[in-house]
Amino acid sequence: MSEISTALESQYAELRAKNLSLDLTRGKPSPAQLDLSHALLTLPGEGDYRDAAGTDLRNYGGPDGLIELRQIFSELLVIPVDQLLAAGNASLAIMHDVIVTALLHGVSGSVGPWRDAPGLSFLCPVPGYDRHFAICEALGIRMIPVPCVDGRLDLDTIRRLVAADAGIRGMWAVPMYANPTGTSFSVEEIEALVRMPTAAPDFRLFWDNAYAVHHLTDDEPVVIDVLAAAEAAGTPDRPFVFASTSKITYPGAGIAFFGASPSNIAWRKHHTAVQTIGPDKINQLRHVRMLGDAEGVRRLMRAHRAIVEPRFAAVLEILESRLSGVATWTTPTGGYFVSLDVPHGAASAAVALAGQIGVAVTPAGSSFPYGDDPDDTNIRIAPTFPSQADLESAIDALCTCVLLAVERMSAE
Ligand SMILES: Cc1ncc(COP(=O)(O)O)c(C=O)c1O
CATH class of the missing domain: 3.90.1150.10 (Aspartate Aminotransferase, domain 1)
Incomplete structure (x- = not known):
């Protein structure tokens, strides 16, 4: 030896x-980080259960989520407020549900349910987030790994694959501070992703902006507006945007968001209306009271x-x-x-x-x-x-x- x-x-x-x-x-956030949101445990407080319009939030209703909360995150996520839904406690649950809905019914612009698509697959830039991959695996969607090159997306390979294979209906993307590499997409990369021709007319970018405000330096870049880029590229329905407050306030007791084009929002609302008569607006109010505004x-x-x-x-x-x-x-x-x-x-x-x-x-x-x-x-x-x-x-x-x-x- x-x-x-x-x-x-x-x-x-x-x-x-x-x-x-x-x-x-x-x-996971450390206990000291969770302590930063301690106020949530006592908010909204005795007698505080109405939004600015006077609606009693203890009751059913308000399927889009609380407007005051959506306004705060509209600014942070750079998504028009009427294209941003505030929902339950976990963005992963929305991702899972969106894919199940696509499998059963297709998305707007689909010719049929995704489960009927021959060779149904998702592109997976790697290394990536294990729970994204777990969703695909659990739902029987074939995953095609696309290794990053020097930490950047291999756009040539991505473009080639989506142009040739109509079975590819989705791609996982973590646009900022990706899990696990920490890299963020450039404007050029985002434009390439929304512009690239795809064999499937209903191809979707699963745009998981989980770390949009989680900066570690004084440089606090604003979110690049993928919905506007897609609109300008003539593919407004391509991005499905997900985010949550899991690593802002409490994972498990936070708020998850879904942002997309008007027709995707209509599609999503059509399907969620069957599942729920509205989200937990009291938790949303709690968050509004504690966070105040985007600067908060x-x-x-x-x-x-x-x-x-x-x-x-x-x-x-x-x-x-x-x-x-x-x-x-x-x-x-x-x-x-x-x-x-x-x-x-x-x-x-x-x-x-x-x-x-x-x-x-x-x-x-x-x-x-x-x-x-x-x-x-x-x-x-x-x-x-x-x-x-x-x-x-x-x-x-x-x-x-x-x-x-x-x-x-x-x-x-
Ligand atoms: C990229 C990414 N998306 C989503 C999540 C989980 O989000 P949520 O708690 O909203 O389900 C995580 C958690 O680690 C993550 O890293």
Whole structure:
């Protein structure tokens, strides 16, 4: 055994002896971040249950969601207020429901239900968000991975595939601070996506703007208006926009949004009218009372940043000091994740080694359709939830596991 191997094996044994119990898996806000929205627990408060128009929000009705809340997020998401619905607590549920509706009924402009489309498939830029892929897998939609090139969309491949295959009806897209790479689309990329000719007339971009206001630096870019770009390109119905307050206020007790062209909104409302007589408007009112206006959201997000920025900085610093020259990683300017690429073939071994010493890391491959990272290279790191001290120990331990996995591989 080489000296390096011996040193790494003994570092690993020391870590094992510590009986660690650390978790780097899910991108959840930390308790300190949740405390920022503490006021929600007592709002709207005794006797406060009417909107500005005087409507009693305790009752059924208001299928579009509270106008005051939609106005706030209309400004932040850059979507006209009458093209933005405020719904339940999870944008993933809307994505799932939109796809189920498309499978059963088609979307506006479809010739029939998507389930009847031969070779029904979605394009999946990778690495991407595991839960997007889980929806497709659960609903039997074939996924076509499109690897990003130097962190950017491979537009040539995307254009070629959608132009040739009418079975491709959708593409997942996280336009800002993507999960897990942290990259944001440029105006040129967005214009290419709304302009590209598609063999399917009812092709949709599943535009998940989950991190639109989640900046990590002083640069706070405004959202690029995909609906206006699509309108200008003559494809107004192409984008379905999703967002939520999950990582603004409370995941699980926040508000989710759906934005789209007028005809898509009409399509969505036609189908949701069968499901529900209206969303939880009291929760929406609670949010209006706490957030106030778009500037209130921006202020809140800066308070989030003050908590999470040091965590991201610590992750990057430890990666730099321990894995420089061995692995590469992203330096996100927003969002919730750092994406680490280790030498090919080492990711699952490193994650398994981490698991054996009590450091839970998202399974290698989860950022790929069917959990299949063909190069076994990508590891997603979620820095927000653990305490700073736990995070630092966990990343340091993960680095040891990566180095040990690489060392063992080269010894084979
Ligand atoms: C890209 C992306 N979209 C959606 C979600 C979940 O959103 P919601 O809580 O609104 O369902 C997440 C959570 O990690 C995410 O990373």
